[in-house]
Amino acid sequence: MMRLPWFQFHAPTSVAEAARMLAGEGPRGMLIAGGTDLLPNMKRRQQTPATLISLARVEGLKKITNGSGLTLGAGLTLTEVVGTLAVREKYRGLWQAAAQVASPHLRNMGTLGGNLCLDTRCNYYNQNEDWREAIGYCMKKEGTTCWVATASKRCLAVSSTDTAPALIALGAKVRLVSSAGERELALASLYNNDGIDYLTRKPDEILTEVVLPGAGGWKSTYWKLRRRGSFDFPLLGVAAAVRAATDGTIEEARLVLGAVSSQPFLAGKASAFLVGKKLSDEVIAEAGTLAASRAKPMDNTDLDVYWRKEVVPSFVGYALREIRGDDMRALRMRIARQQL
Amino acid sequence: MNTMAKPIDRRKAHIRLRVNGEEVEVSFAPYKTLLEVLREDLDLTGTKHGCELGECGACAVLVDGQPLLSCLKLALECDGCSIETIEGLAEGPELHPLQAAFSDHGGSQCGYCTPGVLMTAKGLLDAEPNPSRERIKEALAGNLCRCTGYQQIVDSVEDAARVINEQRAKA
């Protein structure tokens, strides 16, 4: 059986206490929420914190506040997010993304905050220590070379969160709390395009909540490419959120791509292109082409890298057609293997 | 041969929890997950392991009624929790309807994924007494099985749901 390494354990009961502990531990300490990302990494010795600060007993992290928008506690499990009526009814893209994370058990354990802070992934990195030793390690941990592209100066590990693209498309912000204070920032700004330094969150900050603006007039969706109907991380995530006038003319649009870079990102040109137009087949196709030009899948996850780039327009098309109101149920069943 | 082995690190953590309806206290090496504590410190080896990384579902148990992966649950975080494992599924000598259905409908071949599948299915039927075939497949999508091709597993859960509902109607 694979064993976790030895560690010290703290179970604070308030955000303030947790923040104090985190600050006190410095880089030796790490937060643990659902544990579904951290514990496999610890078992494989990718991450070896001397101290774990558990968020399990911290009060207030599961708060759901309905106001003009919706505020979701970062400690909500993904199952709890999926079970939240307001999410299902008003923020469909988030609901579809959360419902497709990993597997049912992992959604019962993993949290919204954890999925947003998910460590970047790479087939050269998400391996046991012995395996990584056999390749002389890699840039992300203990090595110097990025084996994905040996000339690369930065780590090319992939952002693999499903909920982040959906939430960025919905215009979400996150609240970060440290012992020194707290701040709110657009979720898109939480990420860096760097497989190692992939979060702008400071080491002493705790992501406590996700703040969604009002959803009036918006339609959203999320399409995920993965090999199987369960378990797998995204090989491509397409999130779309669109606000249209009554005649169908688009007033605001955000197309966000996940899992094709070290960060989830807004496909700016494609999004801007949609504004002022109606979702005709031609417009959808052009938006797909524009978005696809930004996708940079690398050969460090499942399936062929060129193929993954080639299918980006198709997946953007699925998302926009669903928003247009096309009946996508049969296709959704073939791609996701479940109704969403 | 090393007849004078140096003593190993024996630091222990200590928690109380409810396992299959009984209050237990257990001491264990603090790095252990719930899976290891169940199997090694409480001798409940009915819960299996197939990867220890959350990639197969063999170790699924119910924690406070929810199917979780015991391999990714720190035992330290289980203080005060209520755990249900395969050993507690039968009611005395009577098999739980899920157990009977799996035996009678081919839901179990080598049997290794079975405890995790059964506990997950129990979590489903406790929450949704009349799941569709599609819903059963969704709920079991985190349990890999290498023998059955899942069909007879789904048959078994469907049959168990029917039996449970009949029992409820009679009661």
Place this chain on the structure above:
Amino acid sequence: MSSAKKFDVIGHARRRVDGRAKVTGQLRYADDLTLPRMLHAKLLRSPHPHALIEAIDIARARSHPGVQLVLTGRDFPVPFGIMPVSQDEYPLAPEHVRYVGDPVAAVIAQDEQAASEALKLIEVTYRALPTIATPEEALAHPETRIHDYGESGNIHRNQAFEFGDVEEALAQSDHVFEDVFFFEGSTHMPMEQHAALAASEGDGRFTLWSSTQNPHYLQRQLARVLQLPAAHIRVIACDNGGGFGGKCDPANHEMVVSKAALMLGRPVKICLTREEVFYLHRGRHPVLMKFRTGVTRDGKLTGMHLQTLLDGGGYGSHGPASTFYTGVLTPLTYELPRFKFEACRVFTNKPACGPKRGHGTPQPRFGQEVQLDKIAERLKLDPADLRLNMVTKANSLTASWLKIGSNGLAECIRQVVEGSGWRQKHGKLPEGRGVGIACSSYMCGAGVSIYWNKMPHSGVALTLDRSGQVTVFCGATEVGQGSDDVLAAIVAETLGISTKEVRCVTGDTGITPVDLGSYSSRVTIMMGNAALQAAGRARDMLVTAAAEQLEVLPASIVLSRGRVFAAGDAAKSMSFAEAVVYAETKFGTLGTVGSYTPPKPPGKFKAAGVGPSPAYSFSACVVEVEVDEHTGWINVPKVWIAHDIGRALNPLLARGQVIGGVYMGLGEALMEEQVFRRLPPKLSDALVHKIPSLLEYKSITSLDMPEVEVILVEDPDPNCPFGAKEVGQGPLLPVMPAVANAIFDAVGVRIDEVPITPEKVLRALQLKREGKNPRVGPERFPDVHYAEPVFVLPPGEGGDGNETKDHYKQAVNKVAERAVS
């Protein structure tokens, strides 16, 4: 199915005898066992694909807290291997490591954490050798030898056979089809990780509990490695959490814990991590194949020349047998007057390949069945009719001297065609949807043992006592397939009792008669026949005693439903237990034995023993697919499969085996692959398993699995117990080619390799749009220097089953004479 009515047990869907234990958590798999003072072992594995060990320093590891013992290759001077001709493995490599993951040292400590920590303290100095990553590299670099035995260079085995003059047959054919196919390797991925626990009994005796499919072969190999009398070693095969062939080979960790337990006098356990299970492997060989097949214009085969190249990985394993199996079973399905096959297995620096469900035969069956689909298309024949028109006959001999007994293939095709609506679907579904058909055959046990001997392949002992208790003993191993249930059912049916009255004691070399193991689909037939004999002998004693007591003729005694009675006279009756009392009174303590030895193979040429089986199962499968033309995305909504099982002993379990086979076949068709990553050779020698995890080694989940419609064709085979043939392996085989053929029907592209992934389909669709050959698959077959074939005349050409010596010399002379005249 109507014939089942005359049986009380056989043919009725029943809860399996171990059903309750499997759902209550009571079943004890190897890692569930603990013993007082038990220690834990961990293995240190090579980080290099190919290297020599120059030094190992274990001093720091030995003094790590909790460590009791550190073992290295020096502690194991004797090599082992499942096959007598391939004794090329050491429990711990003494000097030469051959893949990333090859074990080099072991630590035995008080707990796993301490053992793992100590592994890090072992310092090994390696000298790297050139990495051989592929069969092409293995052939191109004979000077870098992975092993110093074999045919030459890195060629482990070369085998070639020719049954009749194939070139002549091809020359006289209306068409000759030439195709190259590739079948990627895959692994068994049993849900249970291998575990073993050894405990010394003193005086050099010990017991090993292990997740093994073959306790008998393991016992023999342990005796060899540890240099102990086999009788001092007791191997207990625990219930296996899945095997699929992956627990057939004796394994390093089993040797290590045995040795450690003997040295320390304390129990020692090991459980492999999932990553280590990928390294132990012994799975499906990647095979490159070339078929040259002659046909008449009405679609009859005239001859076939099959060439295969197997990527064997770092060790021999079952390799010599695997190599044969890429050829020998090919002629079973369709009449093939002449057949030649040449096979070559090479070593590479990867985990060893071996037997996985279907052992060596899914690969050529894939090529053969896809090629038949191409032939049907070219000849404008319906693929189902093409097959139906040339199925082999019952009680016939193939050109390669295999004796076919019962044969339900035609019925399988007819039923699967009807069940699937083939006639309304093939070629008629809208673009993007299609159906494909394929067939297969598999053996019911190998006709010869892995080591040469003339003893029985399976033995069963039966005891009965005055309480009415029946206990049956057999070395066969329950790996989930239901062998205990087969054993109990056969005994129960014969003695007229229920399976609940039969206690099975199996898979324990200390107390059960030898059975060779759970491999090659041999258990139902071989153990079953042995059980039938043992139970028949017990029945005779009961009948004699009961007839005497009831004062009727023995011939009139019936045993049924727990009663022993005279046919037609209700008054003359007693309980089964009473009959046992009378029998024990008359004969003394009751016990019988039975054994089974397969019939001698009809061929007499060298190696004629590989391929013959007491019986063959047959399957036909139709798969429906949906293919997205923009992405190549593949969906399988439904599978229909008909399997000629002879007779289903327990239809519930038989159906489960069929669906499970379809599941695993679909996985191989669509996603499963044991593949490796070579780092840029300029920067690194590394060659690592790309994805040794259950997350990235893709296996089908409940959401990806289509519904399967199972048709059991029952045509009892006289060589089999109650007519029952195998069902564990055969139903996997037709699935992969049926998927490929369905994709052609859906979108008109050929994917001549597995797994068939969306990117390959999309690439082929793009070729189609460009007006090019819409095919993705291997482009060429490399030059392989095969051995000169053993030439044997087929039965239809007056052959006697012996090799025709100097056939090729004579042929060359004939050509020369002709040239002169």
